[in-house]
Amino acid sequence: MDASTLLALRDPAGIPFYPVVFQALYILTWALHAAFVFLSLGAMGLSIYGTFKQKTDENWKILTPHLIQTGKISVSILIVLGVAPLLFTQVIYDPNWYVANTLSGMWIFSFIYILILGYIMYYWYYFANKKTVGGGKLIGIISFSVLIVCGVLMHSFAVTSIMPNDWMNMYAPNGVIDNSGWTFNIKTVRLIFLLSLSIPIVGIFLQNYSRFLSTREDFNKDFIEYTAKIGTRIAIFGLLLSAVMFVAWMVQLGYLIHPVSISIIVGVLILLYMVYQNNNSYITTVVLLLVALLISTLREVIRYDIMSKLGYNVYDYPVNMEIPSLVMFLLTFLILGGFGVAWLLTMAWKVGKTQGIFDGSKDVAVTKLGNYTLGIMVIWMVVYFAWGMTILFNNIL
Amino acid sequence: MDLIGQFPLFYFPEYGSAWMMGVTGTIHILASHTSVGAAMLFAFLAYKAYKEDRVDLYPYMKRYGMFLLIFSYVIGSITGPGIWFTATAASPRGIGALIHNFVWVWATEWVFFFYEVIGVFALVYFMDKIDKKTHLKLTFSFAIASVGTLALIIGIISFMMWPGTDVYYATGSASDAFFGTNTFPHMFLRIGFMIMLSGVIGLFIASAMKKENLDLSRELTKKMGYISMLGGFLVVFFFMWYMGTLPENAHAVFNVTKDSVIQSRIILTIVFSLYFLLAIFKPQFISKPLAGIMILVILIGGIWPGEKLRESMRKPYVAGQYMYSNQIVSRDVDGKGIKSELPILAEKGMLKVNPFIPENLRVITPENKLKVGKILTRIACSNCHSLEKTGKYRPLQARMQGMDKDGIKGILYAIGAGAFPYMPTLQLPDEEYDAIAEYLESLNY
Numbered sequence: 001m002d003a004s005t006l007l008a009l010r011d012p013a014g015i016p017f018y019p020v021v022f023q024a025l026y027i028l029t030w031a032l033h034a035a036f037v038f039l040s041l042g043a044m045g046l047s048i049y050g051t052f053k054q055k056t057d058e059n060w061k062i063l064t065p066h067l068i069q070t071g072k073i074s075v076s077i078l079i080v081l082g083v084a085p086l087l088f089t090q091v092i093y094d095p096n097w098y099v100a101n102t103l104s105g106m107w108i109f110s111f112i113y114i115l116i117l118g119y120i121m122y123y124w125y126y127f128a129n130k131k132t133v134g135g136g137k138l139i140g141i142i143s144f145s146v147l148i149v150c151g152v153l154m155h156s157f158a159v160t161s162i163m164p165n166d167w168m169n170m171y172a173p174n175g176v177i178d179n180s181g182w183t184f185n186i187k188t189v190r191l192i193f194l195l196s197l198s199i200p201i202v203g204i205f206l207q208n209y210s211r212f213l214s215t216r217e218d219f220n221k222d223f224i225e226y227t228a229k230i231g232t233r234i235a236i237f238g239l240l241l242s243a244v245m246f247v248a249w250m251v252q253l254g255y256l257i258h259p260v261s262i263s264i265i266v267g268v269l270i271l272l273y274m275v276y277q278n279n280n281s282y283i284t285t286v287v288l289l290l291v292a293l294l295i296s297t298l299r300e301v302i303r304y305d306i307m308s309k310l311g312y313n314v315y316d317y318p319v320n321m322e323i324p325s326l327v328m329f330l331l332t333f334l335i336l337g338g339f340g341v342a343w344l345l346t347m348a349w350k351v352g353k354t355q356g357i358f359d360g361s362k363d364v365a366v367t368k369l370g371n372y373t374l375g376i377m378v379i380w381m382v383v384y385f386a387w388g389m390t391i392l393f394n395n396i397l
Numbered sequence: 398m399d400l401i402g403q404f405p406l407f408y409f410p411e412y413g414s415a416w417m418m419g420v421t422g423t424i425h426i427l428a429s430h431t432s433v434g435a436a437m438l439f440a441f442l443a444y445k446a447y448k449e450d451r452v453d454l455y456p457y458m459k460r461y462g463m464f465l466l467i468f469s470y471v472i473g474s475i476t477g478p479g480i481w482f483t484a485t486a487a488s489p490r491g492i493g494a495l496i497h498n499f500v501w502v503w504a505t506e507w508v509f510f511f512y513e514v515i516g517v518f519a520l521v522y523f524m525d526k527i528d529k530k531t532h533l534k535l536t537f538s539f540a541i542a543s544v545g546t547l548a549l550i551i552g553i554i555s556f557m558m559w560p561g562t563d564v565y566y567a568t569g570s571a572s573d574a575f576f577g578t579n580t581f582p583h584m585f586l587r588i589g590f591m592i593m594l595s596g597v598i599g600l601f602i603a604s605a606m607k608k609e610n611l612d613l614s615r616e617l618t619k620k621m622g623y624i625s626m627l628g629g630f631l632v633v634f635f636f637m638w639y640m641g642t643l644p645e646n647a648h649a650v651f652n653v654t655k656d657s658v659i660q661s662r663i664i665l666t667i668v669f670s671l672y673f674l675l676a677i678f679k680p681q682f683i684s685k686p687l688a689g690i691m692i693l694v695i696l697i698g699g700i701w702p703g704e705k706l707r708e709s710m711r712k713p714y715v716a717g718q719y720m721y722s723n724q725i726v727s728r729d730v731d732g733k734g735i736k737s738e739l740p741i742l743a744e745k746g747m748l749k750v751n752p753f754i755p756e757n758l759r760v761i762t763p764e765n766k767l768k769v770g771k772i773l774t775r776i777a778c779s780n781c782h783s784l785e786k787t788g789k790y791r792p793l794q795a796r797m798q799g800m801d802k803d804g805i806k807g808i809l810y811a812i813g814a815g816a817f818p819y820m821p822t823l824q825l826p827d828e829e830y831d832a833i834a835e836y837l838e839s840l841n842y
Binding site for chain 2: 004005008009010011012013014015016017022025073076077079080081082083084086087088090091094095097098099101102103104105106108109111112115116119120123167168171172175176177179180181318320322324325326328329332333336337340341343344345347348351354357358359360361362366367370371373374377378380381384387388391392395396
């Protein structure tokens with residue numbers, strides 16, 4: 001695919017701000033999205049193991065429903081977090097994303113229904129397990145498999161999008177056009193590496209889980225120690241497996257001595273040490289997020305290199321600066337999002353730490369954050385209508 | 398080489414790719430509108446429960462919340478990106494145009510969306526775990542956030558119909574594109590519909606509570622009847638305002654089916670008014686099967702045709718009255734530096750400027766003419782029309798039955814000259830028209 005074609009596929013409206021900002025936002029939001037993808041798969045996979053132990057083992061009797069719940073909430077969060085990188089990639093890499101999606105149109109259409117099926121079945125699994133201890137095994141396994149299929153499909157779209165030299169051959173092999181939208185590509189090593197990340201992430205999650213519940217008197221010490229112990233084991237095994245797959249992937253691409261991949265390897269070694277010590281899993285999680293950011297950065301480096309070699313440089317995308325809506329986003333993100341999410345998370349933390357009912361009205365932080373959030377939302381609405389009416393009157397009168 | 402930014406064509410036989418967007422869109426609208434309406438209803442119930450110390454309302458809210466969580470947020474949150482996914486395959490340049498105009502608006506909506514998704518879990522799972530006052534605040538913030546998502550998406554989907562004034566074309570500003578004449582009426586129309594839907598879903602949940610608490614079930618059934626009636630009234634009222642803000646081409650399409658649309662809307666209004674009156678005056682007659690059937694009636698008889706109509710009325714455009722459904726830029730947008738692609742298509746033809754035409758089809762020969770005609774027809778027509786003889790969605794068969802090549806060519810020339818306001822004024826060189834006409838003739842409509 002030559003540069004003139006790739007450049008022609010860019011949107012004629014240009015982009016509303018500097019490309020590097022979209023690139024950074026993409027890297028950040030993909031890392032957050034991926035963290036919840038791996039947590040959901042890890043928690044779900046482990047919960048299925050738990051359903052087999054739940055009847056006879058007291059620890060798994062407590063842990064399994066919590067893992068199911070974790071996976072269930074993580075799927076919702078990964079979906080909403082997934083919207084952001086999807087948005088930002090379409091701003092600067094629209095040729096890649098749209099070609100991949102048109103070539104895989106049937107998969108793209110099916111993906112949504114497969115995801116709905118997998119998630120609805122997850123709820124079924126949740127209710128079945130809630131009703132009967134050890135229940136829902138089969139439905140859990142099917143749901144897990146269906147959600148893995150979704151992951152594989154997303155992998156296929158991403159891989160197709162960075163194969164511009166093969167697009168024409170995928171669309172019209174030997175000059176015969178195929179409009180069916182069934183293009184499917186897989187890069188096994190990359191896929192296994194990414195899926196393998198579910199294991200260390202659920203391991204570190206278990207360390208956090210144990211640490212979080214250690215202050216609750218209604219959970220006994222043996223259970224707290226047990227979950228920390230299996231968390232450590234799972235995380236160490238997972239980190240080693242992921243490291244091997246990562247090195248294999250990098251060797252395949254010739255990126256092993258790239259600064260970003262070296263940083264990832266160093267990050268994994270630090271994680272291994274921290275996981276083994278398990279002094280403070282919350283700090284381990286911060287390091288894990290940094291490694292996730294590095295992995296996201298590496299994905300972007302690979303894509304950037306592929307595209308710039310073909311003459312498509314995202315930094316050359318024409319900019320049509322758009323300030324008012326950018327200001328709206330920044331203020332909403334920082335102020336409304338900041339206060340709102342801080343309120344919800346503070347509340348969730350305190351509810352989780354409390355036996356019985358948590359009285360938020362007597363908690364200064366929760367009360368203030370709640371009042372601020374509501375106040376900011378009302379102001380946001382007032383500004384929205386004032387802005388809209390000003391524009392409208394200006395344009396029609 | 399002169400190229401335009403057209404992508405590979407994804408083609409879905411018999412129905413067309415637009416139909417696929419329609420299916421996902423209809424499901425999404427049911428789920429998302431329910432979720433926003435339900436969020437407002439939830440806040441109302443929580444306020445009532447708190448102020449009047451009605452402990453009995455909490456189990457209902459819990460059940461409603463669970464339904465909201467599973468139905469609206471599982472299905473709504475997946476089908477939302479789902480429309481986007483399908484649109485990128487079916488109408489990549491259309492969605493690209495929206496994203497490149499409104500990326501920051503979408504990013505802002507994402508903040509609300511994120512808040513909502515965490516909020517809905519907090520709302521449902523904290524109901525028994527936090528004090529009622531804090532929970533009430535949570536429901537209020539959740540309701541405002543839900544309306545916020547509507548406030549942000551509405552300007553984008555209104556722009557799909559048109560920007561309302563010519564100012565946008567000169568400035569290229571997202572604000573001018575977003576706050577068109579159509580935006581606010583569209584917003585209130587949908588708020589009315591959301592309120593009505595929340596009541597309709599509420600009726601289903603209230604009817605399911607009969608066995609546990611008959612008195613509460615009846616009380617809530619009545620309340621939901623009033624709420625639905627209010628929502629229904631707002632829908633009818635704002636629909637009239639909304640229609641008055643549509644562009645000429647929309648009215649041209651609407652006039653074709655005006656009588657049957659009005660007739661079906663009157664029938665729906667009567668049916669639902671009776672249903673809501675029944676809920677208010679004879680709540681004992683509202684059963685779970687009836688309430689379930691009425692949800693289906695709204696989905697199949699209300700949302701599906703409504704969205705189909707809205708999509709039809711946009712024709713021939715898919716975004717901002719500058720992007721045709723068949724992925725061609727049809728006018729200049731000076732504020733963005735966008736140039737119409739119609740002149741270059743008329744001069745050089747699709748075969749030369751579409752980057753994904755295989756080399757063996759770039760020059761028409763007697764051997765490849767039908768193949769060329771086939772791909773040109775698919776590119777130019779299939780976003781809106783089924784091409785097969787048995788096609789289901791705006792089939793060409795119904796429009797070209799029994800016509801020979803010259804007749805078809807005549808229609809193509811008329812379309813290119815702008816004879817039909819709802820068709821793209823796409824002019825192609827004679828040999829490309831000829832290939833299209835020959836291919837269509839070969840289908841023996």
